[in-house]
Amino acid sequence: MKPYPDFLDSTSLAADGPALRDRLARDGYLFVRNLLPAQAILDVRDRLLRKAAEGGWLDPTAPMNAGIANPAAACKDPEDRYMRVFRHLWCDEELHRLRIHPAIIDLFTRIFGEPALAHPMFVQRNIFPQAGNFDFTTGIHQDRVHIGGATNYALWMPLGSCPREKGALAVAAGSHTAGVLPTKVGTGAGGMDIAVPIPGTWVTGAFNPGDGLIFQDTTVHKALPNRTREIRMSFDARFQPLSQPIADVNMTPYAGCGTWEDVYATWEKPDGQYFWKDFPLEIVPLDRSHYERRDAMAFEMAERGDRQARDAILRIIQRDKDPAKRSRAEELLGRLDAA
Protein backbone atom coordinates (compact mmCIF):
# COMPACT_ATOMS: atom_id res chain seq x y z
CA MET A 1 0.00 0.00 0.00
CA LYS A 2 1.28 3.48 -0.85
CA PRO A 3 1.93 5.66 2.23
CA TYR A 4 -0.66 8.35 2.83
CA PRO A 5 0.33 11.80 1.51
CA ASP A 6 1.35 14.56 3.94
CA PHE A 7 -1.18 16.96 5.45
CA LEU A 8 -1.65 20.22 3.59
CA ASP A 9 0.32 22.68 5.75
CA SER A 10 -1.80 25.69 6.80
CA THR A 11 0.87 27.37 8.95
CA SER A 12 1.18 30.31 6.54
CA LEU A 13 -2.57 31.04 6.99
CA ALA A 14 -2.46 31.02 10.81
CA ALA A 15 -3.07 34.78 11.14
CA ASP A 16 -5.87 34.85 8.57
CA GLY A 17 -9.19 33.77 10.14
CA PRO A 18 -11.31 33.78 6.95
CA ALA A 19 -8.67 31.78 5.02
CA LEU A 20 -8.46 29.20 7.84
CA ARG A 21 -12.25 28.98 7.97
CA ASP A 22 -12.52 28.43 4.21
CA ARG A 23 -9.87 25.73 4.22
CA LEU A 24 -11.41 23.99 7.23
CA ALA A 25 -14.82 24.07 5.49
CA ARG A 26 -13.26 22.63 2.32
CA ASP A 27 -10.94 19.92 3.72
CA GLY A 28 -12.38 19.25 7.19
CA TYR A 29 -8.94 19.77 8.81
CA LEU A 30 -6.05 22.20 9.29
CA PHE A 31 -2.45 21.22 10.06
CA VAL A 32 -0.61 24.11 11.72
CA ARG A 33 3.01 24.06 12.85
CA ASN A 34 4.28 25.87 15.99
CA LEU A 35 0.82 26.49 17.41
CA LEU A 36 2.30 26.34 20.90
CA PRO A 37 5.89 26.95 22.03
CA ALA A 38 7.81 23.66 21.79
CA GLN A 39 9.19 24.14 25.31
CA ALA A 40 5.67 24.34 26.82
CA ILE A 41 4.89 20.95 25.25
CA LEU A 42 8.19 19.39 26.32
CA ASP A 43 7.70 20.60 29.91
CA VAL A 44 4.28 18.92 30.07
CA ARG A 45 5.75 15.80 28.48
CA ASP A 46 8.37 15.65 31.26
CA ARG A 47 5.72 16.05 33.95
CA LEU A 48 3.60 13.25 32.50
CA LEU A 49 6.60 10.98 31.93
CA ARG A 50 7.52 11.35 35.61
CA LYS A 51 4.02 10.22 36.59
CA ALA A 52 4.13 7.41 34.01
CA ALA A 53 7.47 6.24 35.46
CA GLU A 54 6.03 6.31 39.00
CA GLY A 55 3.15 4.17 37.74
CA GLY A 56 5.56 1.60 36.27
CA TRP A 57 4.76 2.37 32.61
CA LEU A 58 8.36 3.16 31.60
CA ASP A 59 11.40 0.94 31.10
CA PRO A 60 13.42 1.61 34.29
CA THR A 61 16.69 0.85 32.47
CA ALA A 62 16.22 3.68 29.93
CA PRO A 63 16.47 7.44 30.61
CA MET A 64 13.05 8.72 31.65
CA ASN A 65 12.84 11.39 28.97
CA ALA A 66 13.30 8.78 26.24
CA GLY A 67 9.76 7.68 27.14
CA ILE A 68 10.51 3.99 26.44
CA ALA A 69 7.57 1.82 27.44
CA ASN A 70 7.77 -1.05 29.90
CA PRO A 71 6.15 -3.75 27.74
CA ALA A 72 5.03 -5.66 30.83
CA ALA A 73 2.88 -2.68 31.83
CA ALA A 74 1.11 -2.28 28.46
CA CYS A 75 -2.52 -1.34 29.11
CA LYS A 76 -5.24 0.78 27.64
CA ASP A 77 -8.18 2.97 28.50
CA PRO A 78 -10.60 2.08 30.15
CA GLU A 79 -8.92 -0.88 31.89
CA ASP A 80 -8.49 -0.52 35.67
CA ARG A 81 -4.72 -0.80 35.56
CA TYR A 82 -4.60 1.97 32.94
CA MET A 83 -6.94 4.23 34.91
CA ARG A 84 -4.95 3.85 38.16
CA VAL A 85 -1.94 5.60 36.57
CA PHE A 86 -3.75 7.66 33.94
CA ARG A 87 -5.84 9.68 36.38
CA HIS A 88 -2.65 11.30 37.75
CA LEU A 89 -1.58 12.23 34.22
CA TRP A 90 -5.00 13.58 33.25
CA CYS A 91 -5.20 15.79 36.36
CA ASP A 92 -1.88 17.50 35.60
CA GLU A 93 -2.37 21.25 35.94
CA GLU A 94 0.09 22.30 33.24
CA LEU A 95 -1.53 19.85 30.82
CA HIS A 96 -4.93 21.46 31.50
CA ARG A 97 -3.50 24.92 30.85
CA LEU A 98 -2.27 23.96 27.36
CA ARG A 99 -5.79 23.84 25.88
CA ILE A 100 -6.60 27.35 27.13
CA HIS A 101 -3.25 28.84 26.09
CA PRO A 102 -4.01 32.29 24.56
CA ALA A 103 -2.42 31.19 21.25
CA ILE A 104 -4.99 28.40 20.93
CA ILE A 105 -8.03 30.41 22.02
CA ASP A 106 -7.00 33.28 19.70
CA LEU A 107 -6.60 30.89 16.78
CA PHE A 108 -10.09 29.42 17.25
CA THR A 109 -11.54 32.91 17.75
CA ARG A 110 -10.04 33.87 14.38
CA ILE A 111 -11.42 30.73 12.76
CA PHE A 112 -14.93 31.22 14.19
CA GLY A 113 -14.99 35.01 13.77
CA GLU A 114 -16.46 35.16 17.31
CA PRO A 115 -15.37 34.22 20.86
CA ALA A 116 -14.25 30.59 21.16
CA LEU A 117 -15.02 28.17 23.98
CA ALA A 118 -12.60 25.39 24.97
CA HIS A 119 -14.60 22.46 26.30
CA PRO A 120 -13.84 21.80 29.97
CA MET A 121 -13.49 18.05 29.18
CA PHE A 122 -10.57 16.92 27.05
CA VAL A 123 -8.69 13.68 26.41
CA GLN A 124 -5.09 12.77 27.13
CA ARG A 125 -3.86 9.58 25.44
CA ASN A 126 -1.00 7.22 26.16
CA ILE A 127 -0.58 4.68 23.40
CA PHE A 128 1.73 1.80 24.25
CA PRO A 129 3.73 0.27 21.39
CA GLN A 130 1.93 -2.28 19.31
CA ALA A 131 3.18 -5.76 20.25
CA GLY A 132 1.97 -9.32 19.71
CA ASN A 133 -1.78 -9.26 20.19
CA PHE A 134 -1.69 -5.93 22.04
CA ASP A 135 -2.96 -3.16 19.79
CA PHE A 136 -4.43 0.07 21.05
CA THR A 137 -4.39 1.88 17.73
CA THR A 138 -7.46 4.14 17.65
CA GLY A 139 -9.80 2.86 14.97
CA ILE A 140 -11.65 4.83 12.30
CA HIS A 141 -14.32 7.11 13.73
CA GLN A 142 -16.00 10.52 13.85
CA ASP A 143 -16.23 12.58 17.05
CA ARG A 144 -19.72 13.98 16.58
CA VAL A 145 -21.51 11.04 18.25
CA HIS A 146 -19.35 11.37 21.36
CA ILE A 147 -19.21 15.14 21.70
CA GLY A 148 -22.71 16.22 20.57
CA GLY A 149 -23.86 19.84 20.97
CA ALA A 150 -23.29 22.19 18.04
CA THR A 151 -20.55 21.68 15.44
CA ASN A 152 -17.24 21.53 17.25
CA TYR A 153 -13.60 21.10 16.31
CA ALA A 154 -10.83 18.98 17.80
CA LEU A 155 -7.26 20.05 18.36
CA TRP A 156 -4.96 16.99 18.43
CA MET A 157 -1.44 17.59 19.67
CA PRO A 158 1.27 15.09 20.51
CA LEU A 159 3.22 15.75 23.70
CA GLY A 160 6.63 15.70 22.03
CA SER A 161 7.59 14.88 18.50
CA CYS A 162 5.46 12.31 16.71
CA PRO A 163 6.71 10.80 13.47
CA ARG A 164 4.22 8.69 11.57
CA GLU A 165 5.59 5.45 13.02
CA LYS A 166 4.92 6.62 16.58
CA GLY A 167 1.18 6.59 15.91
CA ALA A 168 0.44 9.99 14.35
CA LEU A 169 -3.18 10.86 13.61
CA ALA A 170 -4.55 10.51 10.06
CA VAL A 171 -7.69 12.22 8.75
CA ALA A 172 -9.82 11.49 5.69
CA ALA A 173 -9.74 14.92 4.02
CA GLY A 174 -13.16 15.95 2.72
CA SER A 175 -15.03 13.24 4.70
CA HIS A 176 -16.70 15.83 6.96
CA THR A 177 -19.25 16.68 4.26
CA ALA A 178 -20.76 13.15 4.40
CA GLY A 179 -22.52 13.80 7.74
CA VAL A 180 -22.71 11.27 10.58
CA LEU A 181 -21.90 7.81 9.21
CA PRO A 182 -23.39 4.52 10.54
CA THR A 183 -21.34 2.83 13.28
CA LYS A 184 -20.67 -0.67 14.55
CA VAL A 185 -19.06 -2.03 17.71
CA GLY A 186 -15.26 -1.89 17.44
CA THR A 187 -12.02 -0.51 18.84
CA GLY A 188 -12.48 3.13 17.79
CA ALA A 189 -13.22 5.92 20.26
CA GLY A 190 -16.05 4.89 22.58
CA GLY A 191 -15.82 1.28 21.36
CA MET A 192 -17.33 2.12 17.95
CA ASP A 193 -16.04 1.93 14.37
CA ILE A 194 -17.55 3.25 11.13
CA ALA A 195 -19.55 0.58 9.32
CA VAL A 196 -19.43 1.93 5.72
CA PRO A 197 -16.71 2.72 3.13
CA ILE A 198 -14.78 5.83 4.17
CA PRO A 199 -15.31 8.95 2.06
CA GLY A 200 -12.42 11.37 1.42
CA THR A 201 -8.64 10.95 1.09
CA TRP A 202 -6.40 9.79 3.93
CA VAL A 203 -3.60 12.20 4.86
CA THR A 204 -1.17 12.23 7.78
CA GLY A 205 2.26 13.56 8.72
CA ALA A 206 5.05 13.99 11.23
CA PHE A 207 4.54 16.40 14.14
CA ASN A 208 7.18 18.46 15.96
CA PRO A 209 6.48 19.60 19.54
CA GLY A 210 3.89 22.41 19.33
CA ASP A 211 2.42 21.39 15.95
CA GLY A 212 -1.32 20.75 15.95
CA LEU A 213 -4.08 19.22 13.87
CA ILE A 214 -7.55 20.76 13.91
CA PHE A 215 -10.50 18.84 12.49
CA GLN A 216 -14.28 19.01 12.41
CA ASP A 217 -16.50 16.66 14.42
CA THR A 218 -17.68 14.82 11.29
CA THR A 219 -14.16 14.45 9.83
CA VAL A 220 -13.32 10.72 9.77
CA HIS A 221 -9.98 10.00 11.49
CA LYS A 222 -7.87 7.29 13.06
CA ALA A 223 -4.40 6.83 14.51
CA LEU A 224 -1.54 5.00 12.82
CA PRO A 225 -0.02 2.12 14.81
CA ASN A 226 2.72 2.96 17.29
CA ARG A 227 5.64 0.93 15.93
CA THR A 228 8.29 2.54 18.17
CA ARG A 229 9.36 1.49 21.68
CA GLU A 230 8.01 4.73 23.17
CA ILE A 231 4.62 5.50 24.66
CA ARG A 232 2.90 7.97 22.33
CA MET A 233 1.48 10.75 24.49
CA SER A 234 -0.96 13.30 23.10
CA PHE A 235 -3.95 15.36 24.06
CA ASP A 236 -7.09 16.20 22.13
CA ALA A 237 -9.37 19.06 23.17
CA ARG A 238 -12.56 20.41 21.63
CA PHE A 239 -13.51 23.98 20.70
CA GLN A 240 -16.65 25.70 19.45
CA PRO A 241 -18.16 29.17 19.13
CA LEU A 242 -19.15 30.34 22.61
CA SER A 243 -22.63 31.29 21.36
CA GLN A 244 -23.50 27.67 20.43
CA PRO A 245 -24.92 24.92 22.70
CA ILE A 246 -22.52 22.48 24.36
CA ALA A 247 -23.47 18.93 25.40
CA ASP A 248 -23.48 18.10 29.12
CA VAL A 249 -20.85 15.33 28.76
CA ASN A 250 -18.21 17.96 27.96
CA MET A 251 -18.69 19.73 31.27
CA THR A 252 -17.33 17.01 33.56
CA PRO A 253 -13.80 15.66 34.03
CA TYR A 254 -12.66 12.59 32.09
CA ALA A 255 -14.55 9.47 33.26
CA GLY A 256 -12.79 7.88 36.23
CA CYS A 257 -10.92 11.08 37.24
CA GLY A 258 -13.39 12.26 39.91
CA THR A 259 -15.02 15.69 40.19
CA TRP A 260 -13.47 19.07 39.30
CA GLU A 261 -12.95 19.58 43.05
CA ASP A 262 -10.97 16.30 43.16
CA VAL A 263 -8.92 17.33 40.12
CA TYR A 264 -8.16 20.83 41.38
CA ALA A 265 -7.28 19.56 44.86
CA THR A 266 -4.06 18.22 43.28
CA TRP A 267 -3.07 21.60 41.78
CA GLU A 268 -0.55 24.08 43.18
CA LYS A 269 -1.93 27.17 41.40
CA PRO A 270 -5.55 28.22 40.72
CA ASP A 271 -4.83 29.52 37.17
CA GLY A 272 -7.27 28.04 34.68
CA GLN A 273 -9.59 26.41 37.21
CA TYR A 274 -13.28 26.66 36.22
CA PHE A 275 -12.31 28.94 33.31
CA TRP A 276 -15.84 28.55 31.92
CA LYS A 277 -17.77 29.54 35.05
CA ASP A 278 -18.61 33.09 33.96
CA PHE A 279 -19.48 32.17 30.37
CA PRO A 280 -23.18 32.25 29.34
CA LEU A 281 -23.30 28.58 28.29
CA GLU A 282 -26.29 26.77 26.85
CA ILE A 283 -25.86 23.19 28.08
CA VAL A 284 -27.89 20.50 26.26
CA PRO A 285 -28.12 16.71 26.74
CA LEU A 286 -26.00 14.45 24.52
CA ASP A 287 -28.02 12.47 21.98
CA ARG A 288 -27.35 9.01 23.43
CA SER A 289 -29.06 7.02 20.66
CA HIS A 290 -25.68 6.04 19.13
CA TYR A 291 -24.54 4.61 22.47
CA GLU A 292 -27.84 2.80 22.98
CA ARG A 293 -27.41 1.11 19.60
CA ARG A 294 -23.76 0.31 20.38
CA ASP A 295 -24.70 -1.24 23.72
CA ALA A 296 -27.46 -3.43 22.26
CA MET A 297 -25.02 -4.64 19.57
CA ALA A 298 -22.19 -5.19 22.09
CA PHE A 299 -24.40 -7.25 24.42
CA GLU A 300 -25.54 -9.40 21.53
CA MET A 301 -21.95 -9.93 20.30
CA ALA A 302 -20.62 -10.67 23.80
CA GLU A 303 -23.40 -13.25 24.34
CA ARG A 304 -22.00 -14.98 21.22
CA GLY A 305 -18.46 -14.81 22.69
CA ASP A 306 -17.24 -12.20 20.15
CA ARG A 307 -14.22 -10.46 21.75
CA GLN A 308 -14.63 -7.48 19.40
CA ALA A 309 -17.30 -6.37 21.87
CA ARG A 310 -14.81 -6.17 24.78
CA ASP A 311 -13.99 -2.43 24.50
CA ALA A 312 -17.66 -1.45 24.36
CA ILE A 313 -18.45 -3.76 27.30
CA LEU A 314 -15.63 -2.17 29.35
CA ARG A 315 -17.04 1.29 28.60
CA ILE A 316 -20.51 0.26 29.76
CA ILE A 317 -18.99 -1.02 33.03
CA GLN A 318 -17.02 2.16 33.55
CA ARG A 319 -19.48 4.78 32.34
CA ASP A 320 -23.10 3.65 32.15
CA LYS A 321 -25.46 5.19 34.72
CA ASP A 322 -27.79 2.12 34.71
CA PRO A 323 -26.71 -0.44 37.37
CA ALA A 324 -28.57 -3.28 35.61
CA LYS A 325 -26.64 -2.64 32.38
CA ARG A 326 -23.36 -2.40 34.30
CA SER A 327 -23.89 -5.73 36.03
CA ARG A 328 -24.90 -7.46 32.77
CA ALA A 329 -21.72 -6.05 31.21
CA GLU A 330 -19.59 -7.27 34.17
CA GLU A 331 -20.97 -10.76 33.78
CA LEU A 332 -20.35 -10.79 30.02
CA LEU A 333 -16.80 -9.47 30.49
CA GLY A 334 -16.12 -12.33 32.89
CA ARG A 335 -17.37 -14.78 30.27
CA LEU A 336 -15.34 -13.18 27.46
CA ASP A 337 -12.14 -13.18 29.52
CA ALA A 338 -12.62 -16.75 30.73
CA ALA A 339 -13.10 -18.09 27.18
Ligand SMILES: O=C(O)CCC(=O)C(=O)O
Ligand atom coordinates in the same frame (compact mmCIF):
# COMPACT_ATOMS: atom_id res chain seq x y z
O1 LIG B 1 -4.92 9.95 19.67
C1 LIG B 1 -5.57 9.01 19.21
O2 LIG B 1 -5.13 7.85 19.15
C2 LIG B 1 -6.97 9.25 18.73
C3 LIG B 1 -7.38 10.68 18.78
C4 LIG B 1 -8.79 10.89 18.37
O3 LIG B 1 -9.48 10.01 17.96
C5 LIG B 1 -9.37 12.22 18.49
O4 LIG B 1 -8.64 13.18 18.78
O5 LIG B 1 -10.60 12.34 18.29
